[in-house]
Amino acid sequence: MSTAARLLLTAASLAGLVLLWQLAALLIASPLLPGPAAVVAAMARAAESGALQTNIAITLARVAASFLIAMAIGSAVGIALGRSVQLNELFGPWVVVLLNLPALVVIILCYVWFGLTEAAAITAVAINKIPNVAVTMREGAAALSRDLDEMARVYRLPRLKALREVTLPQLVPFFAASARSGLALTWKIVLVVELLGRSNGVGFELQTAFQLFDVATILAYALAFTAVVQVIELGLLQPWERRANRWRR
Amino acid sequence: MSAIHIDIAEKRYPAVAGTPAREVFQDFRLEVAANEFLVLLGASGLGKTTLLNIVAGLDTAYSGSVSFGAQAPRIAYAFQSPRLLPWRTVLENVALPLPSGAEASARAMAMLAEVGLADLASAYPERLSLGQQRRVALARAFVIEPDVLLMDEPFVSLDEAGAARLRDLLRRLLATRPATVLFVTHDSREAVELASRIVVLEGEPARIARDAPVGLSREERGEPLRVDALRLALGIGG
Numbered sequence: 001m002s003t004a005a006r007l008l009l010t011a012a013s014l015a016g017l018v019l020l021w022q023l024a025a026l027l028i029a030s031p032l033l034p035g036p037a038a039v040v041a042a043m044a045r046a047a048e049s050g051a052l053q054t055n056i057a058i059t060l061a062r063v064a065a066s067f068l069i070a071m072a073i074g075s076a077v078g079i080a081l082g083r084s085v086q087l088n089e090l091f092g093p094w095v096v097v098l099l100n101l102p103a104l105v106v107i108i109l110c111y112v113w114f115g116l117t118e119a120a121a122i123t124a125v126a127i128n129k130i131p132n133v134a135v136t137m138r139e140g141a142a143a144l145s146r147d148l149d150e151m152a153r154v155y156r157l158p159r160l161k162a163l164r165e166v167t168l169p170q171l172v173p174f175f176a177a178s179a180r181s182g183l184a185l186t187w188k189i190v191l192v193v194e195l196l197g198r199s200n201g202v203g204f205e206l207q208t209a210f211q212l213f214d215v216a217t218i219l220a221y222a223l224a225f226t227a228v229v230q231v232i233e234l235g236l237l238q239p240w241e242r243r244a245n246r247w248r249r
Numbered sequence: 250m251s252a253i254h255i256d257i258a259e260k261r262y263p264a265v266a267g268t269p270a271r272e273v274f275q276d277f278r279l280e281v282a283a284n285e286f287l288v289l290l291g292a293s294g295l296g297k298t299t300l301l302n303i304v305a306g307l308d309t310a311y312s313g314s315v316s317f318g319a320q321a322p323r324i325a326y327a328f329q330s331p332r333l334l335p336w337r338t339v340l341e342n343v344a345l346p347l348p349s350g351a352e353a354s355a356r357a358m359a360m361l362a363e364v365g366l367a368d369l370a371s372a373y374p375e376r377l378s379l380g381q382q383r384r385v386a387l388a389r390a391f392v393i394e395p396d397v398l399l400m401d402e403p404f405v406s407l408d409e410a411g412a413a414r415l416r417d418l419l420r421r422l423l424a425t426r427p428a429t430v431l432f433v434t435h436d437s438r439e440a441v442e443l444a445s446r447i448v449v450l451e452g453e454p455a456r457i458a459r460d461a462p463v464g465l466s467r468e469e470r471g472e473p474l475r476v477d478a479l480r481l482a483l484g485i486g487g
Contacts, residue, residue: 155346
């Protein structure tokens, strides 16, 4: 299928969804299920005051900060565990415990221990994400090729060069997988963190709208934010992955 | 160029999951003269690759010593599989062992031209045939102008014509860049065609069953009858 045809199909599919939504809204005829037009109007209202843009920007900044911290720490931990059997036996169980700790518990504990601060919010999100990254990167590090490692040793590649040319490229698919699942997880948790302990951001606005039963505003924020995340995925993550994989047959 | 002195008091593989412990070498000594082309011949599983890995410094779990005539010789290793980096182009793979820079690229490019792959410089290895990948691996080995060249069945699983072309290429490369070669194979015809000395390994632990110089001229190596006669004389015709 050509790119144009695929785009057309996607657009038709989404149009079908909007149509279904419109029908349901007409049938139910209640302010608790506003139609597409009402949601667009709410979006325009929020955008006019600048609140929509500001709150999305604030939330995105929190997503970016906690995402970067989680990727850096999670990768380091995962690679260390994957490279050393002893380390993995010692600390592997810790990762499993963290992995199964509910996000809400981590958020509450961070707010209790560090106060209702920005640092506490970002730490909470990062801690939720670190074990996922670590587990994925551990798989990657354990699967590193011994053959290529020996080649690098025979030809006496300097450490940094061996890391850049031999080791890191093998980890790219695992890095991409954890970045992708990581982004989806991070922005969902950021909303919860904002709802519980911040006074701005998309999560905070959603809570305010919830208290007023303002479903149109809730949907307006949700749709706008989802669209932004989609743009990041299509415009940033996928091109990077294609570039990193261009050597594959 | 550099001589190689191999003296392995003991090399054993401990028992793991169902396979019994194996004594690979015991009091094994081998002197390789500088500029010699020594072919190690023997059935698979004897420890030939282990010996190369010990000389390369990849395997240090043995008692004994390996020393070289020169201080810290440059060692190149052509493995049984080409072991190229699939995410780097052919040119980048050849330049890999050189210090990064424009000069490295130029030297790698010249090397690629010499092995006949200049027009594939910007291709990725997985798009190449096995024979071409082995040529790239040869180029990577020779680009550092090695003192010692280790080769572990580097022409295996090619058709006979392709293997013959690569043997020819190897001889040409060695003519301009002399090195001490330790070449492992189980193909006695290949051994006679290339070697200046053949060492046949047998048994467990491996010991030297035969050790014979090969005094054929370049033309004689191209004559199947001469090659077969020498194989018979050395008792490696099988």
